[in-house]
Amino acid sequence: MDEITAVKASQASNRDDFGVLIDQHYKNIYRFAYHCTGNHQDADDICQETFLRAFDRIGQLKNHDSFREWIFKIASNLSKKHIKKIRLNKNFTEKSGSSGNLYENNDILPLENLTQKEKASFIRQQLQEMSERLRMVTVLVLMEGLAQKEASKILNRSEPSISRDLNEAKQWLQSRLRNLK
Amino acid sequence: MDTNKKDELNDILKEAHEKIQPRDSWQALRNRIDERINNKNTSSGLITKLNGNISFWRRAALAAAACLVITSALLICVIFDNKHQSNFPYKDNLLAQNQLENLSEAFSHVQDLFEQNCPWMIISAAGKGELGDENQKIIAADNKKLIVLRLAVNIPNENNAPQYFDVVTFENQLVTFDMPVTGDTNMNLTLKSAIVKNNMIEVEIYTQLNSGVPTNNIVTIANDSFKTLARVKANGSWININATGQSLSNI
Numbered sequence: 001m002d003e004i005t006a007v008k009a010s011q012a013s014n015r016d017d018f019g020v021l022i023d024q025h026y027k028n029i030y031r032f033a034y035h036c037t038g039n040h041q042d043a044d045d046i047c048q049e050t051f052l053r054a055f056d057r058i059g060q061l062k063n064h065d066s067f068r069e070w071i072f073k074i075a076s077n078l079s080k081k082h083i084k085k086i087r088l089n090k091n092f093t094e095k096s097g098s099s100g101n102l103y104e105n106n107d108i109l110p111l112e113n114l115t116q117k118e119k120a121s122f123i124r125q126q127l128q129e130m131s132e133r134l135r136m137v138t139v140l141v142l143m144e145g146l147a148q149k150e151a152s153k154i155l156n157r158s159e160p161s162i163s164r165d166l167n168e169a170k171q172w173l174q175s176r177l178r179n180l181k
Numbered sequence: 182m183d184t185n186k187k188d189e190l191n192d193i194l195k196e197a198h199e200k201i202q203p204r205d206s207w208q209a210l211r212n213r214i215d216e217r218i219n220n221k222n223t224s225s226g227l228i229t230k231l232n233g234n235i236s237f238w239r240r241a242a243l244a245a246a247a248c249l250v251i252t253s254a255l256l257i258c259v260i261f262d263n264k265h266q267s268n269f270p271y272k273d274n275l276l277a278q279n280q281l282e283n284l285s286e287a288f289s290h291v292q293d294l295f296e297q298n299c300p301w302m303i304i305s306a307a308g309k310g311e312l313g314d315e316n317q318k319i320i321a322a323d324n325k326k327l328i329v330l331r332l333a334v335n336i337p338n339e340n341n342a343p344q345y346f347d348v349v350t351f352e353n354q355l356v357t358f359d360m361p362v363t364g365d366t367n368m369n370l371t372l373k374s375a376i377v378k379n380n381m382i383e384v385e386i387y388t389q390l391n392s393g394v395p396t397n398n399i400v401t402i403a404n405d406s407f408k409t410l411a412r413v414k415a416n417g418s419w420i421n422i423n424a425t426g427q428s429l430s431n432i
Contacts, residue, residue, distance in 0.1 A: 015218070018218075019215070022211070022214055022215075023211075026207075026210065026211060026214060027202075027207060030201070030202075030203065030210060031198055031199075031201045034201050035198075035201075040203060040204050043203075044203060044204075044210060044213070047210065047214065048210075048213055048214050048217045049217075051214045051217070051218065052214075052217045052218055055218050081357060081369070084357075084371065084387065084389075084395065085355055085357065085371070120193060120196045120197035120200045121197070121200075123193055123194060123197035124197050124200075124201070127197075138194075139198070142191065142194050143194050143195060143197075143198040144198070156391050173190060173194075174190075177190060177193075
């Protein structure tokens with residue numbers, strides 16, 4: 001069943017067909033949420049909450065061919081809220097001694113002689129040090145393969161600003177990864 | 182970055198992305214999503230920190246807790262509506278002593294049932310309510326002290342009358358909710374209240390319009406008059422958020 005048919009069927013209150021949409025996107029939403037939060041438990045919660053909200057509001061989706069954009073927008077909004085909440089808590093409870101890195105594993109590995117798997121781990125760590133604005137653009141466009149236009153709609157920003165951020169993100173990564181062979 | 186380097190970077194980025202998976206398994210996550218959807222009547226929008234192993238009785242307790250909160254929300258709604266219609270003087274206490282006691286009792290039960298989660302609620306003068314909870318492990322809210330805030334939000338071009346909201350929250354608890362402003366504009370508000378000297382309430386407020394830049398402010402408010410918490414510019418007009426508030430006795 002294609003996505004548009006599954007969206008229409010879900011809007012007709014067919015729960016099984018909504019399952020098709022979950023199957024198609026839940027891994028991507030989880031990965032996106034993980035990059036945003038740097039934490040498996042939070043990514044898990046956001047992923048569940050994203051699909052729960054989508055299920056509740058699927059009737060409001062007018063463009064049947066934009067489910068992916070829509071579900072990422074929900075995940076993006078939930079992730080932003082979560083990040084803001086974490087920052088607020090840090091303001092109140094961790095006035096000092098925090099690096100601001102939410103990532104679970106803070107060990108920085110030497111780049112030389114890293115395996116591909118280790119490089120991947122290093123990349124994930126480096127992404128957590130990126131600003132939230134650049135990180136979301138990087139994950140959506142470079143990792144998820146979404147078009148800049150889609151990313152601009154998901155993040156409620158103009159295409160030129162997405163393009164600027166993408167260039168900035170690439171330069172940032174270039175500076176961090178210049179030791180990679 | 183030359184082409185080879187760029188390709189390698191793209192490959193590594195994609196690989197880093199694809200290596201991410203839940204701690205247990207994809208299938209376990211898939212099952213948890215199904216479970217959330219199947220049980221949405223008891224957990225939708227209310228619980229964000231429950232894991233997949235939650236028992237039936239815990240769910241039942243949470244449903245009971247939600248009922249209690251709703252009951253107290255309705256209580257406030259009725260009180261608020263009566264006072265609002267009679268143009269009650271804002272120098273009066275927000276709620277009478279017996280109403281405060283009822284609220285404290287309801288939240289005490291709710292807090293017991295929620296265990297480590299602290300519930301909060303917001304109710305508008307229009308009768309709309311929203312419930313939420315925070316995980317105490319994360320926020321270290323003081324689950325013994327309740328605070329009632331009354332917000333008056335002046336949104337231009339909407340018959341110029343302020344919109345009123347009552348927020349019931351534990352001290353140091355984060356309360357986050359969305360408020361439609363004009364057209365497609367949505368304002369996200371986060372409040373954190375604390376009791377300071379002379380039983381005054383200090384409120385930290387974060388506001389964010391759509392996905393714009395968030396702004397924050399810390400204001401000590403009075404319990405007998407409204408004070409400006411924040412001014413936000415939306416579509417060329419200013420939105421004023423004013424507040425008054427009082428603390429409840431320990432629960």
